[in-house]
Amino acid sequence: MKLIIAVIQPEKLTDVKNSLTRAGIGKMTVTSAIGCGQQGGYTENYRGVITEINLLDKVRIEIAVNENFVKPAINAIIQGARTGNIGDGKIFVVPMEECIRVRTGETGHEAIG
Amino acid sequence: MNRKFKTLISLFLFALFTGGILFAQDAASEAPAINIAQVGMDTMWVMIAAFLVFFMNLGFAMVETGLTRSKNSVNILAKNFIVFAIASISFYVIGFGLMFGNGSGFIGKEGLFFIGGADTSPLTGDAYQGAYSALSWTGVPLFAKFFFQLVFAATAATIVSGAVAERIKFHSFIVFSFVLVAIMYPITGHWIWGGGWLAAKGFWDFAGSTVVHSVGGWAALAGVILLGARTGKYKEDGSTNPIFGHNMGLATLGALVLWFGWFGFNPGSTMAVGDGSAIAHVALTTNTSAVFAIATATIASWLIQKKPDLSMILNGALAGLVAITAPCAFVSVPAAAAIGSIAGVLVVCAVYFFDKLKIDDPVGALSVHLVNGIFGTLAVGLWAKDGITGAATGNGLFNGGGFSLFLTQLTGVAAVGGFTFIASFIIWFIIKKTLGMRVSKREEIVGLDIGEHGMKAYPDFQGFLTK
Numbered sequence: 141m142k143l144i145i146a147v148i149q150p151e152k153l154t155d156v157k158n159s160l161t162r163a164g165i166g167k168m169t170v171t172s173a174i175g176c177g178q179q180g181g182y183t184e185n186y187r188g189v190i191t192e193i194n195l196l197d198k199v200r201i202e203i204a205v206n207e208n209f210v211k212p213a214i215n216a217i218i219q220g221a222r223t224g225n226i227g228d229g230k231i232f233v234v235p236m237e238e239c240i241r242v243r244t245g246e247t248g249h250e251a252i253g
Numbered sequence: 254m255n256r257k258f259k260t261l262i263s264l265f266l267f268a269l270f271t272g273g274i275l276f277a278q279d280a281a282s283e284a285p286a287i288n289i290a291q292v293g294m295d296t297m298w299v300m301i302a303a304f305l306v307f308f309m310n311l312g313f314a315m316v317e318t319g320l321t322r323s324k325n326s327v328n329i330l331a332k333n334f335i336v337f338a339i340a341s342i343s344f345y346v347i348g349f350g351l352m353f354g355n356g357s358g359f360i361g362k363e364g365l366f367f368i369g370g371a372d373t374s375p376l377t378g379d380a381y382q383g384a385y386s387a388l389s390w391t392g393v394p395l396f397a398k399f400f401f402q403l404v405f406a407a408t409a410a411t412i413v414s415g416a417v418a419e420r421i422k423f424h425s426f427i428v429f430s431f432v433l434v435a436i437m438y439p440i441t442g443h444w445i446w447g448g449g450w451l452a453a454k455g456f457w458d459f460a461g462s463t464v465v466h467s468v469g470g471w472a473a474l475a476g477v478i479l480l481g482a483r484t485g486k487y488k489e490d491g492s493t494n495p496i497f498g499h500n501m502g503l504a505t506l507g508a509l510v511l512w513f514g515w516f517g518f519n520p521g522s523t524m525a526v527g528d529g530s531a532i533a534h535v536a537l538t539t540n541t542s543a544v545f546a547i548a549t550a551t552i553a554s555w556l557i558q559k560k561p562d563l564s565m566i567l568n569g570a571l572a573g574l575v576a577i578t579a580p581c582a583f584v585s586v587p588a589a590a591a592i593g594s595i596a597g598v599l600v601v602c603a604v605y606f607f608d609k610l611k612i613d614d615p616v617g618a619l620s621v622h623l624v625n626g627i628f629g630t631l632a633v634g635l636w637a638k639d640g641i642t643g644a645a646t647g648n649g650l651f652n653g654g655g656f657s658l659f660l661t662q663l664t665g666v667a668a669v670g671g672f673t674f675i676a677s678f679i680i681w682f683i684i685k686k687t688l689g690m691r692v693s694k695r696e697e698i699v700g701l702d703i704g705e706h707g708m709k710a711y712p713d714f715q716g717f718l719t720k
Contacts, residue, residue, distance in 0.1 A: 150699075151695065174715065185707040185708055197715075
């Protein structure tokens, strides 16, 4: 069992969701986040003063998957989020110890699926 | 000298130049005896009504901001704010002259620029001598007439803003608004309110269902067709993907402000106090139509959508107000109830109809102003009661007057619609080919606030840009 955490550009969320659905992955948690990476920042104007915005809007997606879905999930995220520009995002894959479905008490592989 | 400095200098010179023109406009006119008390009373009423109509700018700004996404709020607020400035300048420079100057049946020719024509207001009727005799029926000073008409002209331009929201380039909207209020709105306005050919034919539009609302609607329709739908609004299979507004509180505030402003828009169009009965009559027909439209729009939305949709209820109120704008002084209160009831259903159906055609109108401006502007104008031909507040409209179809008034109203709707739609289409097309009309897809997704203005409406809040 793995937990896939992806940080992507907010405007690519729809594309990523679509490609995940096509890969048969329909369960995810999405949060709005701010962060900075290689992209740097952009400038914003306020009353004539230009401000450097460092922490940028991002979207963070968390998906818990069984082993056989790790590759398809990663590929789907890349397919949806990639533009080739700096700032496309990152994907982290971490091992997951346990997963429990609250309603039934199921654990492990069944609880994910 | 750097570029910024040069721009500042040229702006300053422009201000000096226009200032010079303003001061050169002090034409003195000697007026024979006038009833100061009556003129004062009438002027007071006209000005208060005009201030109420000005307040409708807030209503439009709030409705449009509330019904669109937060990432475009700065852009929509900026558009609604600047549009009054653009309309004021263009209507002052030439619009008012084209609309109300003495001239042919199609266009005003006297006193074209800067309200510069001779004028003996507040004298009325035959005693009036000047360049704006189309307005000689009301005994108020020229500037009161101008200011009242100005806030109406600005309303027409504001209607366009909502329909093209969330994807149009800021400067393209500004250029179009200028042309609309400087030339297109005054030409069709001259036909109806400026003593032109439609007025001579016996076409009646009391406060502007056609002159203001349909014209704004037709101009918006041409723009929306050339602009295309917002990204993601229509799915590949042709079904509609709802794009929710971000703040229903603002939308409700805006609708109530518009409703309040309408008590200046319609009752103010009497442009005189008289014995007060016309004002009272118009206020009551206006309100009656609005409340019946709210009721029927709520029911229609409840039946179709299974739940009463607040945005439809708000649109229902505005639909009832637009529909009664032309007939408010020409019909009885029960007729106003009938007009409102139909308007409420019409607006809900129109929203679905435009979505079927993939004509993307984020705030329902076409369903409210275009569809109900047309309906309200035709309603005069159906429900008009001769002389109910003094105007010799003749009777409509339902009061035994036959089809003649209805056909005249239909002619007016078609002529104004045809002219405004084609002229707007041409202007929008030129803008599209030169300045460009639509922002890039990336800018649209990120939001026009960052793209067009480099700032956000809610910088301290975190929210999703897309869902």
